Amino acid sequence: MSAAPTREAVVAALRGVHDPELHRSIVDLGMVGSVEVRGDRVQVGIRLTIAGCPLKAEIQRRVVEAVGGLAGVEAVQVTMDAMSDEQRRALREGLTGPDRPSPFREGSRTTVIGVASGKGGVGKSSITANLALALARDGATVGLLDADVYGYSIPRMMGVTRPAVSVDDLMMPVEAHGVRMMSIGFLTEEDSPVIWRGPMLHKALTSFITEVWWDDPDYLLVDLPPGTGDVALSLASLLPTSSFVIVTTPQLAAQRVARRAAAMAARVNLPVAGVIENMSYFVAPDTGARYEVFSGGGGAALANELGVPLLGRIPLEPAVASAGDAGLPVVASHPESPAARALEDAARAVAAAVPREALAAN
Ligand SMILES: Nc1ncnc2c1ncn2[C@@H]1O[C@H](COP(=O)(O)OP(=O)(O)OP(=O)(O)O)[C@@H](O)[C@H]1O
Ligand SMILES: [Mg+2]
Missing domain, CATH: 3.30.300.130 (Fe-S cluster assembly (FSCA))
Known part of the structure; x- marks a missing residue:
C-alpha cells in the first residue's frame, strides 16, 4: 500500500x-x-x-x-x-480587474463576426450556430452572442435550457457543444415575451458584451436579428472591430434585401467579409442528384456586387431544421450530410476571410 x-x-x-x-x-x-x-x-x-x-x-x-x-x-x-459575497467579489475582480472595459475593442485578440441579413427566416441563426460549432470543432475557442433580443433562438438550437449564472455581477456564458453563449433566453423564462424598448435593447446588448465573462475567445459570432435596425448600430459601437457575414437565399428578391444589410454595414463603417447563400440547392438523399430549387444565384450575384467572396452555399436539407429543433446543430448531429459539410467548408472560408491583424499582433 x-x-x-x-x-x-x-x-x-x-x-x-x-x-x-x-x-x-x-x-x-x-x-x-x-x-x-x-x-x-x-x-x-x-x-x-x-x-x-x-x-x-x-x-x-x-x-x-x-x-x-x-x-x-x-x-x-x-x-x-x-x-460569501466577499469571496465572489474577489473572484470577479481577479477575472476582470476592478474596472471593466468592453473586451472587444481595438487590439483585442478576438475576431468578431456579425451574421446579418436584410430579412427574417433566411437561416442566420442556424448558420451562426453551425459556424460556431464548426469553428470549435476545428480547435478554436468560440463565443456566440445572440443579439436577437426579441426573437432569440440560440438557446433552443443549441439545446440549452439552464439559466446563465453570475459571479458577483459578472455573468457566465452558458457553454454547450464547446461554444460559450449568451442570450436573453438564458435570463428570461422561455416563451415569456421580451418587451424591452430601444434604450433597454442597447442596455441589454451592452451588458451582454461588458458584463459577461467571455474570456477572449478566438471568435465571437453575433447572431443578429433580421433587418438593419438599431441592433446593428449598437453593435457597431460596442464591437468596433466586427466584420459582417451576410446571409441570403438564392432568389433575387432576397438578394435585394441582403444588399440593404450590406448598405447598413457600410453606413456603420464595418467591412463585409463575405456572403453565405442558404437553401441553395437540394441533394436527393437516394440518388445524390443535386437540384437547384430556387433559381437566381443570389449569393454569387451579391458577393460579386460587393466585391467580397461567396463563403458558402448551404443546401436545403430537412436535417438542418430538425437538428435545430432537437438542440444539436447539424454539423454535430449529421456530420456526413451535405449541409454539414457545406457548413464546415463555410466556417473555414469565414475564418480565412475575416481580418486577423488583431491575432497576428498577439
Ligand atoms: N439549409 C436549411 N435547410 C433546411 N431548413 C433550414 C435551412 N436553414 C434554415 N432552415 C430552417 O429555416 C427556419 C429559419 O431559420 P433560422 O431561424 O435560422 O433563420 P433566421 O434568419 O435566423 O430567422 P430570424 O430572422 O427569424 O431570426 C428554421 O426553421 C430553420 O430550421
Ligand atoms: Mg434568427
Missing part, C-alpha cells in the same frame, strides 16, 4: 482541476476551501461560486478524479458550500 499523500500533493492535483465555466484552476479561483488528509482518505471542501451551481456534479466529478488518482488515496470526500 502506498503512503498517504501529502496535503501539498492534493493541492497540486486540485490545481489541475478547472472550473467548467470559468476555465481556470479551482485553486486559483479560490474555490478550494479546505483540504484534509486522514490516512488514505482525503476530504476537500469546495466553495461554489453560487449555491445552486448547475455544474456542481461536474466539479465534484473532476475533483474526485484528480485527487482519487493520487497514490495512496482510497476515498475522496467532497463537501460543497457557496462563496
Whole structure:
C-alpha cells in the first residue's frame, strides 16, 4: 500500500482541476476551501461560486478524479458550500480587474463576426450556430452572442435550457457543444415575451458584451436579428472591430434585401467579409442528384456586387431544421450530410476571410 499523500500533493492535483465555466484552476479561483488528509482518505471542501451551481456534479466529478488518482488515496470526500459575497467579489475582480472595459475593442485578440441579413427566416441563426460549432470543432475557442433580443433562438438550437449564472455581477456564458453563449433566453423564462424598448435593447446588448465573462475567445459570432435596425448600430459601437457575414437565399428578391444589410454595414463603417447563400440547392438523399430549387444565384450575384467572396452555399436539407429543433446543430448531429459539410467548408472560408491583424499582433 502506498503512503498517504501529502496535503501539498492534493493541492497540486486540485490545481489541475478547472472550473467548467470559468476555465481556470479551482485553486486559483479560490474555490478550494479546505483540504484534509486522514490516512488514505482525503476530504476537500469546495466553495461554489453560487449555491445552486448547475455544474456542481461536474466539479465534484473532476475533483474526485484528480485527487482519487493520487497514490495512496482510497476515498475522496467532497463537501460543497457557496462563496460569501466577499469571496465572489474577489473572484470577479481577479477575472476582470476592478474596472471593466468592453473586451472587444481595438487590439483585442478576438475576431468578431456579425451574421446579418436584410430579412427574417433566411437561416442566420442556424448558420451562426453551425459556424460556431464548426469553428470549435476545428480547435478554436468560440463565443456566440445572440443579439436577437426579441426573437432569440440560440438557446433552443443549441439545446440549452439552464439559466446563465453570475459571479458577483459578472455573468457566465452558458457553454454547450464547446461554444460559450449568451442570450436573453438564458435570463428570461422561455416563451415569456421580451418587451424591452430601444434604450433597454442597447442596455441589454451592452451588458451582454461588458458584463459577461467571455474570456477572449478566438471568435465571437453575433447572431443578429433580421433587418438593419438599431441592433446593428449598437453593435457597431460596442464591437468596433466586427466584420459582417451576410446571409441570403438564392432568389433575387432576397438578394435585394441582403444588399440593404450590406448598405447598413457600410453606413456603420464595418467591412463585409463575405456572403453565405442558404437553401441553395437540394441533394436527393437516394440518388445524390443535386437540384437547384430556387433559381437566381443570389449569393454569387451579391458577393460579386460587393466585391467580397461567396463563403458558402448551404443546401436545403430537412436535417438542418430538425437538428435545430432537437438542440444539436447539424454539423454535430449529421456530420456526413451535405449541409454539414457545406457548413464546415463555410466556417473555414469565414475564418480565412475575416481580418486577423488583431491575432497576428498577439
Ligand atoms: N439549409 C436549411 N435547410 C433546411 N431548413 C433550414 C435551412 N436553414 C434554415 N432552415 C430552417 O429555416 C427556419 C429559419 O431559420 P433560422 O431561424 O435560422 O433563420 P433566421 O434568419 O435566423 O430567422 P430570424 O430572422 O427569424 O431570426 C428554421 O426553421 C430553420 O430550421
Ligand atoms: Mg434568427
